[in-house]
């Protein structure tokens with residue numbers, strides 16, 4: 001398990017994004033990609049809502065690009081064409097893709113073609129995207145062995161090497177069109193259709209850098225053998241999407257679908273034991289308003305896939321109550337049900353009937369959806385047990401903290417970390433997404449991951465090693 005950090009337009013974000021502000025706090029610039037040189041103006045429209053409206057901006061995104069940023073249309077050519085020709089080509093390509101929903105063979109081949117190392121670096125650099133390896137929590141195979149001096153020295157050397165490696169920079173294969181999601185990463189057909197239905201064509205910067213890291217590339221093996229293309233270890237593809245990611249990108253830059261696509265795709269490919277329904281992915285947001293926007297987006301993307309997304313509401317149950325308590329309740333209920341109903345209606349004892357109804361409703365309200373979107377407090381309440389302890393969420397494999405800087409700020413920190421620690425599945429993948437991330441928040445995130453990993457590896461010997469052998 002590795003932790004990567006993706007920084008999208010860090011300098012601009014630091015200047016323009018208000019630190020520690022809740023999403024509802026107000027005016028923000030629209031930091032859409034390809035608009036680096038334009039001065040940021042805040043229109044009255046954006047003041048009303050911080051969310052970028054897709055209709056207008058999607059048109060902006062498809063506008064002709066300057067030649068030096070035209071990597072979608074003519075990037076395969078060695079020499080950049082004059083700006084005017086590139087513009088014309090881009091226009092043709094855009095209008096073609098607007099009218100043509102089916103990707104033809106030639107286009108498909110082009111989308112499947114990986115960028116070579118130089119091209120990848122250039123594209124990532126032009127979008128000011130930087131990906132670094134923050135930590136590697138893989139248990140060392142010799143950790144459990146009694147340590148002899150020689151071994152100890154070897155291990156110390158390894159640690160020094162690992163620390164040196166910790167700031168290694170990665171160059172993921174840039175995702176330059178949504179069509180590549182299906183062609184290169186084999187995402188579910190239905191998910192790809194849903195994206196296309198929502199008119200998503202060109203990824204934003206954060207999507208361009210994050211999606212290749214979080215999805216499993218179909219082409220890794222060929223890429224590894226191809227001298228021209230970027231190696232799997234330098235691109236991060238060797239981890240097959242099995243990474244924890246801290247992603248910092250400006251407000252309104254499309255982080256929501258950047259974390260939803262990999263989560264939905266992973267959920268669709270995971271095998272679920274019969275009767276094992278309930279949340280397998282939890283997305284935490286600091287406000288209910290933001291949580292409800294995320295759930296809407298998740299529903300659009302998972303339409304027709306069989307996956308359900310739900311917003312945590314008061315009174316919902318997320319875990320089975322302890323068996324003893326349940327069976328005691330059930331037995332009691334069965335014994336008393338008829339008697340109670342009879343006597344309640346006879347004696348007008350409404351209290352008992354209300355209690356019965358409540359008990360029934362509680363069971364009916366247990367979350368069955370695979371994706372649960374919640375604020376930390378709402379989930380924490382649902383996890384609290386009678387003895388004050390927290391129930392664990394063993395079935396949860398994906399945890400996303402949206403607005404992670406706010407969630408890990410002292411105001412929410414305890415709740416967030418408690419929920420995080422309640423996710424006890426050793427294969428849990430964590431994504432932290434934020435417009436800003438102070439070094440204290442980053443340190444806290446890393447140390448939470450570290451503590452968790454250390455405690456899990458001491459109790460569980462089946463944890464995966466650093467990198468899967470193939471992706």
Ligand SMILES: Nc1ncnc2c1ncn2[C@@H]1O[C@H](COP(=O)(O)OP(=O)(O)OP(=O)(O)O)[C@@H](O)[C@H]1O
Nearest residue numbers: 023052054058202203204251252253254255256257
């Ligand atoms: N690739 C894309 N093409 C066009 N529109 C997009 C794309 N990605 C996202 N959007 C749209 O941009 C808007 C803003 O995206 P989103 O809310 O995900 O930003 P965000 O980075 O999550 O913001 P926040 O920091 O507030 O959570 C949404 O309306 C979304 O549908």
